[in-house]
Amino acid sequence: MARQPRADAQRNRARVLEVAARVFATEGLSVPVHEIARRAGVGTGTVSRHFPSKHDLFAAILLARLEQLTAEADALNQQTDPGVAFFTFFATLVHAGAANRGLAEALAGAGYDLESAAADAGYDVTAGLRGLLTRAQLAGAVRDDVDSADVKALMTGCLSRVGSGGGADTAALDHLTAVVCDGLRSKPG
Amino acid sequence: MARQPRADAQRNRARVLEVAARVFATEGLSVPVHEIARRAGVGTGTVSRHFPSKHDLFAAILLARLEQLTAEADALNQQTDPGVAFFTFFATLVHAGAANRGLAEALAGAGYDLESAAADAGYDVTAGLRGLLTRAQLAGAVRDDVDSADVKALMTGCLSRVGSGGGADTAALDHLTAVVCDGLRSKPG
Amino acid sequence: MARQPRADAQRNRARVLEVAARVFATEGLSVPVHEIARRAGVGTGTVSRHFPSKHDLFAAILLARLEQLTAEADALNQQTDPGVAFFTFFATLVHAGAANRGLAEALAGAGYDLESAAADAGYDVTAGLRGLLTRAQLAGAVRDDVDSADVKALMTGCLSRVGSGGGADTAALDHLTAVVCDGLRSKPG
Amino acid sequence: MARQPRADAQRNRARVLEVAARVFATEGLSVPVHEIARRAGVGTGTVSRHFPSKHDLFAAILLARLEQLTAEADALNQQTDPGVAFFTFFATLVHAGAANRGLAEALAGAGYDLESAAADAGYDVTAGLRGLLTRAQLAGAVRDDVDSADVKALMTGCLSRVGSGGGADTAALDHLTAVVCDGLRSKPG
DNA sequence: TATGAATGAGGGTTCATTCAT
DNA sequence: CATGAATGAACCCTCATTCAT
Secondary structure, eight states: OOOOTTHHHHHHHHHHHHHHHHHHHHHOTTSOHHHHHHHHTSOHHHHHHHSSSHHHHHHHHHHHHHHHHHHHHHHHHTOSOHHHHHHHHHHHHHHHHHTOHHHHHHHTTSSSOHHHHHHHHTOOHHHHHHHHHHHHHHTTSBOTTOOHHHHHHHHHHHHHHSOSSOSOTHHHHHHHHHHHHHHHBOOOO | OOOOOOHHHHHHHHHHHHHHHHHHHHHOTTSOHHHHHHHHTSOHHHHHHHSSSHHHHHHHHHHHHHHHHHHHHHHHHTSSOHHHHHHHHHHHHHHHHHTOHHHHHHHTTOSSOHHHHHHHHTOOHHHHHHHHHHHHHHTTSBOTTOOHHHHHHHHHHHHHHSOSSOSOOHHHHHHHHHHHHHHHBOOOO | OOOOOOHHHHHHHHHHHHHHHHHHHHHOTTSOHHHHHHHHTSOHHHHHHHSSSHHHHHHHHHHHHHHHHHHHHHHHHHOSOHHHHHHHHHHHHHHHHHTOHHHHHHHTTOSSOHHHHHHHHTOOHHHHHHHHHHHHHHTTSBOTTOOHHHHHHHHHHHHHHSOSSOSOTHHHHHHHHHHHHHHHBOOOO | OOOOTTHHHHHHHHHHHHHHHHHHHHHOTTSOHHHHHHHHTSOHHHHHHHSSSHHHHHHHHHHHHHHHHHHHHHHHHHOSOHHHHHHHHHHHHHHHHHTOHHHHHHHTTOSSOHHHHHHHHTOOHHHHHHHHHHHHHHTTSBOTTOOHHHHHHHHHHHHHHSOSSOSOTHHHHHHHHHHHHHHHBOOOO
8 A cells, every 4th residue: 555644745745736836827937946935835855856847847737737628628529519519628728728827828839848748648638629629620610721729829819818917807808718719610601 | 419329339239139139039038138249249238238138128129110010000090991901900910920939929928018118118009909990890890899908819829820930831820810800800690 | 781773773774784885885975865765775764863974874884894804904913924914905905995986985085084983983994904014014025115004095096997887807906906016015125 | 369358357267277276176176166266256157157167167277287297298208218208207197186186086087087078178198198108118117017007096096195185295195106116117027 | 763755055057237448 | 338257146956964754
């Protein structure tokens, strides 16, 4: 049986992860590791123990998120209505991103390479997205002339709607998301 | 009256500005000032003299660009067809951002704060955009339920379509831009 | 009377000592304590409990070796031929050093101070060496104008002949040892 | 023409080099760069500017020394008496090493890799030593059964005679050197 | 007693900015 | 004015040691 006394360690790890996610989301990726440690109430070494490099810490945050999203994509693939599945996932992505600026930056391609890390870990959101998109297109729910890269770009656009400040303007975000989904729907002609 | 700067100084300033614009556009905002100076063939002190801080240098570059864009917005406001004017400006913004990674980052809200610098200098692209948008909406060319922030977000989304690599995939960018414009057009119902 | 340590503790201590000896011998003194613990299959705290500081661990290893060497010196002092006794011990020292990089470093004077630790523990190799040397000199088997410090220096020299790699080039080491012993032998004139 | 205002820079560079040589020689290679800077009365960045990494600083010190030694070996190769040439160079190496603990460590093979750096810079002391040795052996002044690696090992041995403290015991060093040279001389039988 | 997570000082290096030349 | 050497705070990371479990 696995040793149990990791209670503290687990809590610290979770705490660091949580603080780092919030700090990176709020203030960007350039916040020193030292500062993360300070706010989490641990020593710098503790952060390093759990996440050997800053990159690893960042990757851990994203992968945790991606794991959820991949699972969600899989679940939605079981959904009967392909259109509903796709648009639901799109909204999910937007909301996930909105809550985490670090994630958004990474998704936007700036800074760390998310895709490869995700691929390494087996969480391929892009594949999930592509699957949902294709299915929706085959069902005639989404225009045929967009690909998953387009969809990701539009998601990034929606994300950029929310400022770096607090998350109060969810309404604006949701509205823009709706507009974009509108635009993605199949055109009659 | 202000002293007329030496011809040398003028030339150096221009040269630094030009090199920095290219470098920031190509490689992002994290390039050391030292490197800018080196490529411009001047000392680091010369850069600092003209632009006391890195932020100032960056602001100067963007302001030059924003000045152009503001002027273009003004010119398009004279255009007879409000819809054409708006969509033309939208495409212009996208292309400008695509050609300049630093500008894109700034427009996306990452890194330095563009808006305030622009406001300080009197070049308010957002105002120009808002004007064109309103006119297009009044003319029934653009959906009523979007505002300038939405449009900027969509522009950012389009920009994120081009990777950090070379600008070879203009086709994909243009296509996505077209799709987005499509979505912005007034809906019948 | 001192408490009899637990059997567990004894075994762990021995195991750490053994692993550390091998690791220090193979890879030098800069190997992290953490690594010693890992290879010994114990926690870092266990190492620290038995050897409060890294220095103490190192001293303990060397003292074990020095105890052997001191005993050997004593044994050789009973030997009838003083010259044979001395040269045998010299070769023994060289081989001991060659087999143990940490010991070699310590004998060479780099890193931790071996002598004082040895003196504290009552194992004085230098004294043993000095005794053998003096006896050999009185018997006319070794030049009169060298002292034990010279002999130790020559030993260090021999040791430096073997590279940091594997111990395959024993031949070269033995040859150099022979040459040095040759030089130490009494001169006719 | 080359710019001249390097007066300060040159002085600082020389000063850092000099201080570093002394400090490394006195206290070994583990002294922090920060400490070198402090003692030289400059900022840490100044050291880094002149010597991008600690290794580079160290190499610069040694190379300066090796350049001298290589030149000396070349000069001695012109000397008529091969035996005198060889033994003179041997003594020179010993004295150079004795005056510089860092050099000694490097010559002994510990720490940074001197040989390759020297080879890169074209200062191959080992080659010089080998040349002098071979010539002396052909002339019958040195035993045939030693090679340059043996000689270097013996040199290291002599060096280890001087403790890490002050250099007052030159007499002992010189004496040991003489003894070693004695042993290297050709044997009649 | 054993564990290994936590600590935090200290390492080398980078770089925006200042200032003597 | 131009220069680029100097500055030193800040960064990320390592590791000997301590201490709660």
